[in-house]
Structure formats: C-alpha cells, structure tokens
Amino acid sequence: MRTVLYARVSTADQNLAHQKTQAEQAGFVIDEVVADHGVSGVSTTLRERAEGKRLYDLLRRGDTLVVRWVDRLGRNYADVTEAIREFMAKGVIVRTVINNMTFDGSTSDPIQMAVRDALIGFMAxxxxxxxxxxxxxxxxxxxxxxxxxxxxxxxxxxxxxxxxxxxxxxxxxxxxxxxxxxxxxxxxxxxxxxxxxxxxxxxxxxxxxxx
Structure with a gap:
C-alpha cells in the first residue's frame, strides 16, 4: 500500500515544492509524488491532465491519495466529485493536508455515507x-x-x-x-x-x- 501525493500548479513558473513540504509537515509519509505543471484545474478535468490521468492507473485498493486540498484535483464541481467517488469505489482512500479530511468508501452506514458525500460536494x-x-x-x-x-x-x-x-x-x-x-x-x-x-x-x- 502506497501513499501518493498529487500536486498541481496552474502556471509553469509556479513552485510545487511547498505542496510536498506541507504534506510532510502534516505527518504524511509520501512514497511518490505525481504532479501536473502549468495546468488549469478549471478548463481541464483530472483525466485530461497527463499526470492526473496516470493516477487512475497507478492507484490500487488500499493506497492513499493525498492532496493539499480538493482544489488540487480540480476547480470544477462535477469533475472533483466524480473523481473522488471513483477513487473511493476502487478502494483508494483520499486525504487532504488542510483540515486532515479523510474520504473512503468502506462505510456501508447510510447516514455516514450521506454525511461523507455531502461534505465532498460542499468542498468541491x-x-x-x-x-x-x-x-x-x-x-x-x-x-x-x-x-x-x-x-x-x-x-x-x-x-x-x-x-x-x-x-x-x-x-x-x-x-x-x-x-x-x-x-x-x-x-x-x-x-x-x-x-x-x-x-x-x-x-x-x-x-x-x-x-
């Protein structure tokens, strides 16, 4: 089981290093960093980005996907909610550095599922x-x-x-x-x-x- 950090910056001259630094300072032990440089989170979906697309092939059940916040996955409501739910369906745990939020698909309790899905929607x-x-x-x-x-x-x-x-x-x-x-x-x-x-x-x- 691996812990993968996905980082993204929207312009080519921005620095990705602080996203990894923040994750490590929050206590995450990162096994691999997957990063998209100079890519918009609005006009491109996660699957349309070179490294974002690779996440879907790279991550396996039991792996953890870490992002600074959900806006690194994207800034489009539909794309972000769909991506998180697809990862959860594969058995991947999604965690955020900011606020230390955890999203996984292991719960079968309908109330917990409703709260989880509402929070995902709100954050997206x-x-x-x-x-x-x-x-x-x-x-x-x-x-x-x-x-x-x-x-x-x-x-x-x-x-x-x-x-x-x-x-x-x-x-x-x-x-x-x-x-x-x-x-x-x-x-x-x-x-x-x-x-x-x-x-x-x-x-x-x-x-x-x-x-």
Missing part, C-alpha cells in the same frame, strides 16, 4: 466558488488600474499565485493561525497578515505584475 463547490471569486477580484483590480492610468507597479510581491492560493485556502478553513500559515507557506507573518486584510488587493497586485 467551495473550490469552484473560490476560483470564480479570485478571477472576479483579479478583473476588478486590472480594470481599476487601467481606469486610474497607473503605471507604477510598486514592489514585486514576495508570493506567487500558488502561495496566494495556499494562504487564502488556509485562511478560509479557519483552523490555522497566522504563524502556522507563514511556516507552511514559507512567507512572513506580515505578508500573511496583508493577504488576510485584503485578499482582493493581494490578487490584484499579482495581476499587475502579470503573475
């Missing part, structure tokens, strides 16, 4: 909603900058798109403090606090630099 819907909210704030920031005729970009952000997503995800879960998030993402507490105070502005700053 949240992943899609977060993406849509981020894109909306990004567009608003770009339009505001254009409207003001600004050319000064300010200091380049110390975080990239993946780092911003990691911080906002952990803040959204509400289970980690500022210092813990800083350690997990490799950012300073001050940076985490700025993102927490105005995530839309943090996103717009990345957009202004074309990141």
């Amino acid at each position: 819907a949240t992943a899609q909603a977060q993406h849509e909210a981020t894109k909306a704030s990004q567009r608003a920031g770009i339009e505001a900058a254009r409207g003001d005729g600004k050319t000064y970009l300010g200091r380049k952000p110390s975080y990239d798109r993946a780092g911003l997503e990691a911080v906002t995800d952990m803040l959204g879960q509400g289970t980690a403090g500022t210092s813990e998030i800083a350690r997990a993402t490799g950012l300073t507490r001050q940076t985490v606090l700025r993102i927490k105070a105005d995530p839309a502005a943090a996103d717009a700053q990345l957009a202004s630099w074309g990141l």
Whole structure:
C-alpha cells in the first residue's frame, strides 16, 4: 500500500515544492509524488491532465491519495466529485493536508455515507466558488488600474499565485493561525497578515505584475 501525493500548479513558473513540504509537515509519509505543471484545474478535468490521468492507473485498493486540498484535483464541481467517488469505489482512500479530511468508501452506514458525500460536494463547490471569486477580484483590480492610468507597479510581491492560493485556502478553513500559515507557506507573518486584510488587493497586485 502506497501513499501518493498529487500536486498541481496552474502556471509553469509556479513552485510545487511547498505542496510536498506541507504534506510532510502534516505527518504524511509520501512514497511518490505525481504532479501536473502549468495546468488549469478549471478548463481541464483530472483525466485530461497527463499526470492526473496516470493516477487512475497507478492507484490500487488500499493506497492513499493525498492532496493539499480538493482544489488540487480540480476547480470544477462535477469533475472533483466524480473523481473522488471513483477513487473511493476502487478502494483508494483520499486525504487532504488542510483540515486532515479523510474520504473512503468502506462505510456501508447510510447516514455516514450521506454525511461523507455531502461534505465532498460542499468542498468541491467551495473550490469552484473560490476560483470564480479570485478571477472576479483579479478583473476588478486590472480594470481599476487601467481606469486610474497607473503605471507604477510598486514592489514585486514576495508570493506567487500558488502561495496566494495556499494562504487564502488556509485562511478560509479557519483552523490555522497566522504563524502556522507563514511556516507552511514559507512567507512572513506580515505578508500573511496583508493577504488576510485584503485578499482582493493581494490578487490584484499579482495581476499587475502579470503573475
């Protein structure tokens, strides 16, 4: 039985290392990392990604699939829920680093199944909603900058798109403090606090630099 980490970043210049680091800091012993670089979780399903597709052939009954959060599998509600349920049907346990959620198909109790499936649906819907909210704030920031005729970009952000997503995800879960998030993402507490105070502005700053 193996523990496989699936990692994904949506642009080729983003760093996957922090997803493995977070998993190890959470106590997971990773046997293998399967990663997709520069692939959108919105426009491509898990099966359409080169390494995502490989997961379906690689994982066997009793294996554990680890993801930082369900948004790494994708940001499309239907795709994510279908993927998790298919893995569970194969006897694969799906676990998340954030909140240490566990999904498996071993239970036959109808109440437990209903709660499990409702939680899967909620988390998948949240992943899609977060993406849509981020894109909306990004567009608003770009339009505001254009409207003001600004050319000064300010200091380049110390975080990239993946780092911003990691911080906002952990803040959204509400289970980690500022210092813990800083350690997990490799950012300073001050940076985490700025993102927490105005995530839309943090996103717009990345957009202004074309990141």
